Amino acid sequence: MLSTMQDVPLTVTRILEHGTRVHGDATVTTWTGEGEPLRRTFREVGERSVRLAHALRDGLGVVGDQRVATLMWNNSDHVEAYLAVPAMGAVLHTLNLRLPAEQLAWIVGHAADRVVIVSGSVLPLLAPLLPRLDSVEHVVVSGPADLSVLEGCRPQVHDYEQLLAGHPGDHFDWPELDERQAAALCYTSGTTGEPKGVLYSHRSIYLHAMEVNAAASFGLTPAEICLPVVPMFHVNAWGLPHAAFMAGTSMLMPDRFLQPAPLADMIVAERPTVSAGVPTIWAGLLAELDARPRDMSSLRTVISGGSACPPALMRGFEERHGVRLVQAWGMTETSPLGSVAYPPVGVTDEEAWPYRVSQGRLPASVEFRLTGPGGEFLPWDGKSAGELEVRGPWIAAAYYGGAGAEPVRPDDKFSPDGWLRTGDVGTMTPDGFLTLTDRAKDVIKSGGEWISSVELENHLMAHPEVAEAAVVAVPDEKWGERPLAAVVLRDGAEVEYEVLRAFLGERVARWQLPERWTRIASVPKTSVGKFDKKVLRRLYAEGSLQVSVLG
Amino acid sequence: MLSTMQDVPLTVTRILEHGTRVHGDATVTTWTGEGEPLRRTFREVGERSVRLAHALRDGLGVVGDQRVATLMWNNSDHVEAYLAVPAMGAVLHTLNLRLPAEQLAWIVGHAADRVVIVSGSVLPLLAPLLPRLDSVEHVVVSGPADLSVLEGCRPQVHDYEQLLAGHPGDHFDWPELDERQAAALCYTSGTTGEPKGVLYSHRSIYLHAMEVNAAASFGLTPAEICLPVVPMFHVNAWGLPHAAFMAGTSMLMPDRFLQPAPLADMIVAERPTVSAGVPTIWAGLLAELDARPRDMSSLRTVISGGSACPPALMRGFEERHGVRLVQAWGMTETSPLGSVAYPPVGVTDEEAWPYRVSQGRLPASVEFRLTGPGGEFLPWDGKSAGELEVRGPWIAAAYYGGAGAEPVRPDDKFSPDGWLRTGDVGTMTPDGFLTLTDRAKDVIKSGGEWISSVELENHLMAHPEVAEAAVVAVPDEKWGERPLAAVVLRDGAEVEYEVLRAFLGERVARWQLPERWTRIASVPKTSVGKFDKKVLRRLYAEGSLQVSVLG
Structure with a gap:
């Protein structure tokens, strides 16, 4: 017997409309280096998202689930693309601007991106590739740029601001979407083989954002200010922009100012409460703070993920600068939130360390199992080490096969019963704390x-x-x-x-x-x-x- | 284009398995008045839920989506029914033990309940009705009881503990469920007309639990202890048992000890951090505390809902006992979480009051609109008063039509485009705060x-x-x-x-x-x-x- 509850899909459109309307005064602040930061309210971001959707559909002719790529830093224009592109039914393809040119060209071709929105400062990286990017018909340049590098290029070139100015911001007739429809695409930059595309759904993004906002995860609320240092081309900045827009949490965006000194400066000036990034970033920031101490007291929680965070780094931040690093684990295929390392209740600060340096505890929507060398499932005894396999509504079941092609499910990445094989080897405690010891191949x-x-x-x-x-x-x-x-x-x-x-x-x-x-x-x-x-x-x-x- | 994410259903089974395995040391503590409280770990509750499912299926022959009713106080046996009954594919029907006998009998017949699990202390209320409850084949008695009142009754009578003891607790082969399948049934005790049943789905319960656990809602984590004073027969205790089991939050259950003095005593003894109930409960507790002050310092947040919380009550608690009451709004048809009244950021304590005494701000999954007398949608200007209509994945689209019957959609309860008509009249501020002024009929x-x-x-x-x-x-x-x-x-x-x-x-x-x-x-x-x-x-x-x- 089916229930009699409303059948309302979980979509990025919902996040866009809710944040714009109910949290219109929240802000996206983009750091600009020397000058005054660029501040936009959620109301403005929402209105500009409407303009962007019109521009893409009515101006550039994007239809259906065509791919709109971004090659951008973390900034408010990028947030607009995060919202408008999925909400209009197209697929947001975030390009990693640190990839080698060859890989970038391969990925754009594989996804058949029709439009690329590019940060002006990254243009010199894109320009030489353009002759090879056959699928790309439009390049939209966000922020100040030297457009001369694009002279004579085949795709049409547009200025982001001029493009938006030509379209209305009051209303877009967002399509009704199936929540399982593709919303965003991100390629893994694996160390072996060709890059593999993970195709997130509206449902997976929405549920993941809800989990990010859980008090036991990152706990975003309208009272927080979130600084996503993790790039928006890296697993959707770990879901933070969508989660923050959903929760009404103001965002501080570092743009290209990811060096330790400007990061410290923007934290002092804008007082974010939550941040997230890879250990390398925090190691650099710690060295900067050790050399030139700054007031980090606004930071309630700093999430470290992407690779194991050295305990010495965590202790250094905490003991010398009063900042608590919280380790989390995930990967491109897991959206990425897999586990967060909050210690269990009732342990002392020192007893907490083995939990804090673990990869953490899984939320209800994520299931873990450990598979031994012979394919057997291993007990959660804190000792038996096996390959971690993962199941859940924001976990990949396959890779994007490319434009018009079927999804691909390599045997070394997905088990026969559909679980994701992470390639990570680790142990589980009886109370659900994961400790990864190695990549299976390492x-x-x-x-x-x-x-x-x-x-x-x-x-x-x-x-x-x-x-x-x-x-x-x-x-x-x-x-x-x-x-x-x-x-x-x-x-x-x-x-x-x-x-x-x-x-x-x-x-x-x-x-x-x-x-x-x-x-x-x-x-x-x-x-x-x-x-x-x-x-x-x-x-x-x-x-x-x-x-x-x-x- | 559909995404390539895993298609994993959102079910109560997932909540049961996650809480049991990952948060096995969390506890459900049931108050027993004079003696030592009854403490069970989530591990034990999970194991007993497995026994209960076996007992219902293998022992009492419950199959498919048959209804298993509970007529119980808030206690750990009731939590077991909350988990086992939906997870086995049956429908949990919570009966309101304060209803008049006539209504109770009507509701049991309408739902065609096959089994009733009843708290021993409530047995005298059920016994005289049994001859009229034709659908009921089994009565399962939880806790101490005078079984003599059941002598000669037609349904078979079972003791809850004996029934569980006869079945294994190590494994139940939980069925694969469609997340839209019915999981729980609760009748509104409206002041007019026949009671109407709201049929919650696994999906609606799961998503609602995620929202309850959001930092911006009730914020349950493993570090909290939750005291649901709101009865478990009243809109699933506002979703708290499922949310707490999902988050690994220990529960303190008041059983039948809902009077102000034992409530104050159990708060002092067990130090819950979050509680929830109707204003009448808090008014009684405030009078008790004013007369005999007790240490309420464990309480981080007390949610008040069900009817408007008088501001004087909120101020009294806060000024005299340091306890912060947070108003929330919802109804049986909304699962019930519709809005929570946390003030916006940047306002002073005094400026916060108009927000705190409002019904609150809606989360992203819930949509509100105000409909004027002529059917027009009214602006969110803080002044225009209209009937509140609601949409969302945990909002009812219809009422249960009774065993084997089609759902019913009365025009005064559901708009032609499927939104729930609440019958409440109110205003919305531009930033999404709802203030209800009246029932439409009042x-x-x-x-x-x-x-x-x-x-x-x-x-x-x-x-x-x-x-x-x-x-x-x-x-x-x-x-x-x-x-x-x-x-x-x-x-x-x-x-x-x-x-x-x-x-x-x-x-x-x-x-x-x-x-x-x-x-x-x-x-x-x-x-x-x-x-x-x-x-x-x-x-x-x-x-x-x-x-x-x-x-």
Whole structure:
């Protein structure tokens, strides 16, 4: 028997209309570096979203579920695209402006993007690609730009402001949408293979925004001010713009000013209460604050995700600057909110640390299971390590197959019963805390035992002379694989490998200690700031690293 | 183009499994009066829910979407029914134990309830009805009871504990459910006509629970302890049991101990952080605390809903006992969360009051519109008063038609385009705050103007000598209708009507002041504690009230 409740779809249109009407006085503030920040109310953003939808449909001829790409920093124009494009029934495709040109061109072609909205400062990156971007008919330039780089290009060029000015802002006849319809597209910048597109639905974005706003997650309310440092091209800025517009939470947008000093300045000036970004950002900010302390007291919660947050970084922020970092876990395929590391009730501050440095606890809408090497499901005993698989209404079931093509479901990414295979190896506690130890491919298989590279890295990075450390598996005749420790020392620091190994020896079992050590200038990283271990493994295989072997 | 996200239904099963597994150490504590409270962990509640599902299906033969009724206080057995009955695919029908016997019998017959789970202390209420309850095959008695009252009754009688003990608690093969399937049934105890059943879906309960847990609503987290004083037979205790089980929030259940003194005692002993109930409960608790102050410092937020909360009550709690009452609005047809009255940011404590005494601001999933007398939609200008209509995924589209019958959609309850007509008259501010002034039928139409009975009542109840006041429309030859003020004075208080009218005269326009006054011992109330104005109007029409007419 079906119920007699209203059948109202969960759509981005609802978020747009609600935020505009009920929270019209909330603001999106975009940092501009030197000058006064650009402030727009939700009312203005809503009105401009209506103009943008008219411009795209009536002006540029976008119909149906065509893809409208953005190659933009975090700013209020980008928020308008976040709202208008899905609400009009089209698909918002956020392009990662840190991708290599080749990948960017491949992705635009794969998605058959018809329009690209681009931040003026990024134009020099896009311009040389345009001759190859056959699907692109219109380039819309947001913000100040040197348009000369576009001279003679094939697509039509529009100025964002002029385009909006030519269309009405009072009303758009938003279509009735199926909540399962595609709303946004984001490609994973995996370290292997071609990029894979995750096609979010209105339903997944809406439910995810509700979860972001849960008190037990990020807890956005009209009383908060949210600073999404995580780029809007990186898993929809972890859902924050949609969640904030839904909750009536004012946003502070850093635009291109992601360096530690301007980030510290904008926090002092605008007093955000919640922020979110990758550990690399927080490491840079911590160094800046240690050098030039600033008032960070507005920050209630800073979410760290994207890769494991070194405990030393969390402690440093908390002890020296009074800022609480909260670790969260997710990936492009999980929208991304998978788990948030709030400790359970009733533990002391010190007892809380093992929970806080875990990947966190899952909300009701997300299901986890651990799969062992033989495909068996492992118990949640805090010890059994298996591949994490995930299920839920904002978790991908397949990848976008490209314009007009069927979705693709590679076996190494999706289990036969439809769960997402994360490629992450970890353990679960009986009370639902996830601890990831490694990427499945980064686990060091030494003599029939698994050694966690992440655990070794975290311990190494807790040493005062170590700035960064990466541990990778290298072939070993006797043990199959053994760990190689690659360390980046702090400026001016000097320390013997023996000292570091002794430091590690106080923290992990003897058989896990690396024999092979190398010193590098920096850890190679992917375009989104994750350690790129495949580069390290290659450098080692080529003999390009100067490796010391301890006895 | 459909997205490629997983198609995972939003079901009560998910809430049950998540709470049991991830928040197994959270507790449901049931107050027992004198002795030690009964404490069960979510793990135990989950295991017992599995037993209950087996007992209902394998023991009592409940299949498909048959109705399983509860006639119970707020306690942990009731929570088990909240979880097990919907998860097994059946429909939980919560019976209001304050209804007149006639209505109760009518409702059980209309729903064709097959099983009734009844609190032992309520058995004397159910027993005499049983011969008339043809659909009921099994009565399951929870808690201590005098079973002799059931001797010779037709349905089979079971003890809840014995029934559970005979079935396994380790696993139930929960069916795959469509999220739009019926999960729970609750009849409105309207003051006119037959009771009407609202049939909640798994989807509506799930989404509503997510909204309850939003930081901007009730903000449940594992760190909170929730005390639902609102009965579990009253709109699913405003969604709190499902929301708390979803969030891992421990619950304190008052069982039948709803009197002011035991409520105060259980708050002192168990230190809940969030509570919810109707103003009548809080008025009683305030009087108790004024007489015998107790430590209420654990309470972060107390939600008041069901009828307008007198501002004097809110101020009294806050100023004398440090407890913040937050008004929320909803009805059986709205699950019930419609709006919550947190003031906007940037206002002072005093400026916040007009917002706090409003019905509040709507969340993104709920849409409001005001319809004028001519069917036109009115602006949100804080002045234009119209009938509130509501749309959203947890709002009713129709009433349950009874076993095997089609749903019913009376025109006075649902607009042609599917919105719920609330029967409430009010205004909306530009920033989405709802202020209800009257039930549509309680508005006083005086000489072409509307007079708000609620406004007059609130002002009267702010007078120190007035305990309660109700204002109703009575016929008037010259003006069509005029207000009649019926006041209940505090014990031992004496005050002239002229004094009360002068008090009102400082607060409302002169033409709104009542000429007719009467003193009554108490305001007649419905079974859920709302003012029953139809009784007052009838008493006036019969000439049973002693009315003074002021010049």
